[in-house]
Structure formats: structure tokens, C-alpha cells
Amino acid sequence: MDFPEKTQDYLKSIWDIVERTGSPAQLGVIAATVGQKTPTASEAIKRLAAKGLVEHEKYAGVVLTPEGNKVAVAMVRRHRLIEMFLVEIMGYGWDEVHDEADLLEHSVSDQFLHRVDQMLGFPTRDPHGDPIPNAQGVTEKLSTQELSEVALGERVVVEQIHDGDSDFLRYLADVGIVPGATIVVQNPPVAGMITVHVGEREVPLSIQSAADIRVVRR
Structure with missing residues (x-):
């Protein structure tokens, strides 16, 4: 991908938050998810908005633009497929894979990811039950029932x-x-x-x- 890793992390985090809550991502939640202070996250969101990747209305939260969503879905697919690979092939526990996948998702090639998808039988969910976007970016809808x-x-x-x-x-x-x-x-x-x-x-x-x-x- 042509975007810096931190940009990819922000976009993926916003996508995850919106998927989980069904609402625009609040700045404080984004900051906590990416491990940065709120003022730092605020400046990052401004830069993403200037690039046309997110929209942020004051007090209304952050949402992805179509271009930002495209990048985010690709990263979500990478992350969740790698988590599945680590559990099913490498023998990791489901509590161990999140941070490892955060590191690996930026490093593997598209070809490697495709081979992982094939090896796993094209799974639709990761070890935690999160939907895995397919190669076309289509994702199963997640239940809203807590x-x-x-x-x-x-x-x-x-x-x-x-x-x-x-x-x-x-x-x-x-x-x-x-x-x-x-x-x-x-x-x-x-x-x-x-x-x-x-x-x-x-x-x-x-x-x-x-x-x-x-x-x-x-």
C-alpha cells in the first residue's frame, strides 16, 4: 500500500470502532485504540481529512470516506486473516494474536495473503468471530446484540x-x-x-x- 503505516492504523481503527458501535468513531476512542494522546490523534485526523480519507464534524465523530474505507477494509482483511493463520497454523492462543497481527499486517505481500487465504479455506471469521472481508472487500454483517x-x-x-x-x-x-x-x-x-x-x-x-x-x- 502507498500509505504510511500510521495512516493505515488510524483508518483500520476507525473502521473497527464503527463496525463495533454502529456509530461514528469518537476522537478519544480512536486515540486509545491507536495508543496515542487525544491531541495527537486530533492532528492526525485533520491530516487524514485533508487527504480526503475521513470526514470529521465537531462533536459528531469520525467516519471514513469511500477512499478511506477502501484502505481500511484492505487492512482489516490483512489483520484478521493473519490472526486466523497464527491460531490455526502457528498454534498461537486467541489472546496472543492481536499485537502480532498488528506488526505483520504491514509486512506481508498480497501474494502471501492470498496463499494464507487459500490455505485456511477462505475463512469468513477470525478467531474472535470478527468478519473477514473477502478479496473483493465484502464483509459479513456483525450482530448488534450484546x-x-x-x-x-x-x-x-x-x-x-x-x-x-x-x-x-x-x-x-x-x-x-x-x-x-x-x-x-x-x-x-x-x-x-x-x-x-x-x-x-x-x-x-x-x-x-x-x-x-x-x-x-x-
């Missing part, structure tokens, strides 16, 4: 889990909450916590953590 919003006694299937916290991912793997797992909400919220059934197991989760788990009804 586990924190599921009614008592309702049976749901885990579709996607936000990969921002490695410790949380390890905990979820230990208790069997992974994409494809069936969950039943057992208790109503008490003191910011809920209890869910995963198979025969009762698992406590904070409401805040449950909001990072996307589910579909079954």
Missing part, C-alpha cells in the same frame, strides 16, 4: 468477542465462552454482574464485560 442486553432465560449463541483485553480472552476460553458456544442468561443483573450458563457451568460476568460479547438468538 450479551449484556439478553433477557433472562434466553438462549443465544456467541458470534463475536471484542479482542481488546487478553486477560479477558483467556478467562473466556477457560470457561468455554468462545464463538459458537451456546449461552443462557441465568440470573438478572445484581451489583453490575450477571450469571450465565455455558453447558453445565455457571459463569459470572460483569455487565461491562458482557457488552463486549456479541450474540445471535437461537
Whole structure:
């Protein structure tokens, strides 16, 4: 790609945030995602806007232009395919791959990425359940239903889990909450916590953590 790595990182982060929230990306969230201070991120967004890659209206958040979206989708595809490769071929845990993929996504060639896609059987989801854009940039729609919003006694299937916290991912793997797992909400919220059934197991989760788990009804 002809754009600097930091530009690619910003565009990918904005795309991820919008995908997850369904709303324009707020400046503070963008800054936290790319690991920079808000004033630094603000200047970067201004430069991206001047290049026609994003649009930023004050107090309304940041969205990608068609050109910015094209770059972002390509980077998202790279990142998520590499995560899948690291888990399925290299034996990494799903809690270990995010930072590795951040490094590798800028280095591999398009040919290498195509070979990875073929080797993996053209997957449509990464290890965390995030949709992988195909070679044409088409992406499956992600569920908007959060586990924190599921009614008592309702049976749901885990579709996607936000990969921002490695410790949380390890905990979820230990208790069997992974994409494809069936969950039943057992208790109503008490003191910011809920209890869910995963198979025969009762698992406590904070409401805040449950909001990072996307589910579909079954």
C-alpha cells in the first residue's frame, strides 16, 4: 500500500470502532485504540481529512470516506486473516494474536495473503468471530446484540468477542465462552454482574464485560 503505516492504523481503527458501535468513531476512542494522546490523534485526523480519507464534524465523530474505507477494509482483511493463520497454523492462543497481527499486517505481500487465504479455506471469521472481508472487500454483517442486553432465560449463541483485553480472552476460553458456544442468561443483573450458563457451568460476568460479547438468538 502507498500509505504510511500510521495512516493505515488510524483508518483500520476507525473502521473497527464503527463496525463495533454502529456509530461514528469518537476522537478519544480512536486515540486509545491507536495508543496515542487525544491531541495527537486530533492532528492526525485533520491530516487524514485533508487527504480526503475521513470526514470529521465537531462533536459528531469520525467516519471514513469511500477512499478511506477502501484502505481500511484492505487492512482489516490483512489483520484478521493473519490472526486466523497464527491460531490455526502457528498454534498461537486467541489472546496472543492481536499485537502480532498488528506488526505483520504491514509486512506481508498480497501474494502471501492470498496463499494464507487459500490455505485456511477462505475463512469468513477470525478467531474472535470478527468478519473477514473477502478479496473483493465484502464483509459479513456483525450482530448488534450484546450479551449484556439478553433477557433472562434466553438462549443465544456467541458470534463475536471484542479482542481488546487478553486477560479477558483467556478467562473466556477457560470457561468455554468462545464463538459458537451456546449461552443462557441465568440470573438478572445484581451489583453490575450477571450469571450465565455455558453447558453445565455457571459463569459470572460483569455487565461491562458482557457488552463486549456479541450474540445471535437461537
